[in-house]
Amino acid sequence: MFIINCPFCGERDQSEFSAGGEAHIVRPKQPTELSDDEWADFLFMRKNIKGIQFERWNHAHGCRKWFNVIRDTSNDKIHAVYKMGEKPPSI
Amino acid sequence: MSENFRSIETKFLDKTNRISFKYNGKKYYGYKGDTLASALLSNGVHLIGRSFKYHRPRGIMTCGSEEPNAIVQIGGNGSFTEPNVRATEQEIYEGLEASSQNCWPSVEFDIGGINNLISPVIPAGFYYKTFMWPKKLWYSLYEPAIRLSAGLGKSPTQPDPELYDHNHLHCDVLIVGGGISGIIAASISADNGNNTVLIDDKNSLGGSTIYQNDENFKINDEISSTWLDKKIKELKKKQNLTIKHRTSVAAFHGYNYLLARESLADHKSLDERLNKLRQRLWKIRAKKVILATGAIERPLIFNNNDRPGVMLANSVKKYIDFFGVKCGNKNIIFTNNDSAYETAISLNKKGIEVVVIDIRKNSSSTLVQTTKDAGIKIYWNHAIVNTSGYRRIKSIQIMEMSEDGTNVVGKKTSLLCDSLSISGGWTPMVHLFTQSGGKLKFRDADQVFLPNTVISDQISIGSCNGDFELDDVIKNTISECKNFLSASVIDYDLLKVSCPKQKESKNIWLLPNNKPLGKTKPFLDFQNDSTAKDIKLAMREGFKSIEHVKRYTTTGMGTDQGKLANMHALGIISETAGVKMGSLGTTTFRPPYTPLTFGTIVGRNVGTFFDITRKTPMHDWHKDHKAQFENVGQWKRAWYYPKDGENMYQAVQRESKAARESAGILDASTLGKIDIKGTDASEFLNRVYTNAWSKLGISKCRYGLMLNEDGMVYDDGVTTRLGENHYLMTTTTGGAANVLSKLEDYLQTEWPELDVWLTSVTDHFATASICGPNSKNILKKLFPNLDFNDENFPHMSFKNAEMDGINCRIMRISFTGEHSYEINIESKYGKSLWEKCMDAGKEFNITPYGTETMHLLRAEKGFIIVGQDTDGTMTPIDLQMDWIVSKKKYDFIGKRSLYRSDTMREDRKQLVGLLTDNPKEILEEGAQIVKNEKKQPIEMLGHVTSSYFSPNLNKSIALAVVKNGKKLKGQKLLVPMKDKTINVTVSDFIFFDSKNERLNA
């Protein structure tokens, strides 16, 4: 079980958080302009990387804030956390 | 029965505390501190059970958690009974009752033993190959028969009466294992100011060194056990150190999160245990972890190596040196390394006859010299080729080994014995290390897997790190700990250690024999009865991966998880396949390290503490009025209110009629409520609901449908505009938390520019919903100053009001199709609001109704329930709710998905009504709907989602989702049931008052 450093609350147990999948998938501003394939790409396609992955987490049983996490999925090491809207730090 | 085999004095047992216990109904004696195994051995009992497949007699083999054979049932027949307990770990207590569990009808006479005689026809995969076909016989014949004769113990038939607890523990340094390396590490850690916890699974510290009385093993000129004993006494006085005995680490997860089971009462009599904690599960977060989990001795794999009396050499040493119990009078030791000579010397010192068989050609260590000096006969370069003795080993046959060790040559020699101690070297216990994500490396010299790379802040020390000799253990433990803990205070810098052993062993995974493999029984996994032959057969049949071989042969799949067998299985695979063992990898080590009881896992979360129960403020009233409750998520909701012996059907029919004929009242407090504020609140609702919100007037209500981004219906509810920038959203009871979290997600991540604030207020308000033709009259009595004129307070509008000076919010909204009001009040006034409603409604026969009637009434109106009539594959178009999907809005969550080729298909499953041809016939919810029963395979068109007998229509009605349903209106379909087929006609799904006249009646 991880320890996640919530950017608003500090280090907490993983059980306080919920995972929200891959990060930096921006909802298209003009969905109606997209083809079925392009929309499906946004809707369904995820990278599911073995290694360094950018993902969203929510401090569900805490401050309820969403933020981003850089995690190595092969060993669960968390390299960085950063707030929504911020540029990912270089690791 | 006397203890013929306890001839030696020992300081580790309390000889003044004699304890009686029962084993298989017979009374025996032992001492406080004895394990069940040591106590039985002291009484000369070796035979414990029958093996799983061949029902061969098996005896105690080890002295620890790796025990494959001595698995017993503890605690008689009562609720205290527990199967699969290792006799080598269970401490005896006064009145303990234990029994063999793998020996129906009895351990002495065994019907399953017939398997042993026909064993040539029970090869690997036998159960798979034979009993899986014909399949129908599996449940009726094979499985019960196998279970009866294999006997995996019996589970208690009553709830566990004992108490369990969970606790959290945080520390700087956690040390797992209280042997000599763990003790040195704990001492260094504590001395350097770390908050330290030392965990050990035995009842006293010291590992195997604490009973090492041999002059050959010295630390600073003291016998190693004497030195260690002093260190333990010092350790107990240290600050910053907690020692936990009888505590076994079950799991080591990432980020140094460990689970450990502390056994508090398993060694106590049932009287002493009453109302006390039995076990506690520690949830540990350690900044640093030091694993000192030790090593397990390997058996040797030779023909008939499984007879009672065959034991691991170091276990025999522990029984004699620690428990004062001799495992036999005529001992033979069979080894491939020096460590078994420690056992030989110990036995010899106590005057017990001993002979050594060594597969090596020689060894020149001091230890071997001491053995020779004691006059112990050593057969070098010999291997055991057979053993005899049914219930106890009687003799062995040995032969000389060929030059290259692959064969045996010359004449057989027979030797008599009643105890055979075997040693095949050591296997480091890397289970916890690999559970934590650590990767192993292979050391060719002695064929061991060792800790290599780690992810979390941890080290492994001592024999679990591959240091098997005292000098290496001490030297490396000190330097590793110094480094790892950046320690400056070290007491141990100048330790002088003497170790008289030679480190070379000769590793042969499967010993040679004069007979072909098919004619011998070299057991590998004693608990699951798999032999070297099974492994080879599996490989011949094409299994290559260790994980597959394991499952096919069941090697390593018993309650001991193959602690003894796995390495040999790997070794034989590697030898047979000609692959380097290091490149084969190991099977996955999964938690728990030793079995945990369910009680420990659930702790206090049983019965009413299993889950949170949410009750509305009116709950007690419902209870007082005999309501039956149903669980909706964590909520207890009033289901129906039976009167005068009514059953559910009768109660619901009465409630439903009353609600439409005069007045009904429902506790709607559980509906999710989200308070929405901010200058962009209207825009926000525009984006999350399918319909338009900008033009909703203040004090007006609107029904909204929420989709997922994939276009499927997610939730619904009525939202009220309380002010210019203030809304109150309601959600389904079950969906409240998810909706809030979804809305927060969009606000924080996609639309952070919106000025919107969400607050969950579900628990803040109690809601009474009053419906029916007399609802307005009741409301007028409750709020005499409020204008209930339909023009001033129309359907789908809202007013603030006061009841006895308490603010209320009244929404005129309806889920039943009746003229209806919802009164919201601060939760603490909920019950008195309800009582006032009942008082005011008395003259109108106001009838409380529960969720079942609510469901019936809304089904008459064709209102959907998200989650019952929808299942995550229904779009609003499928639900024939096109009217609520805005065509004008540029975007809302899920809009684009409604235009995907699949969601636009016309033959999707769609919501329809169903009427049974016989109006008295009620369909079953979930029943399948078909068109043609004759044509196979029968095409399934859909299923019934809601079904009731409508008292207001006096006929059966149902909602269903049916493929291409919109176009099937008026058509006949079939609902096949177990004993009949029901004829139905597809209909409109609004059955009652389709013009909505009653809303304003």
Ligand SMILES: [Zn+2]
């Ligand atoms: Zn937080």
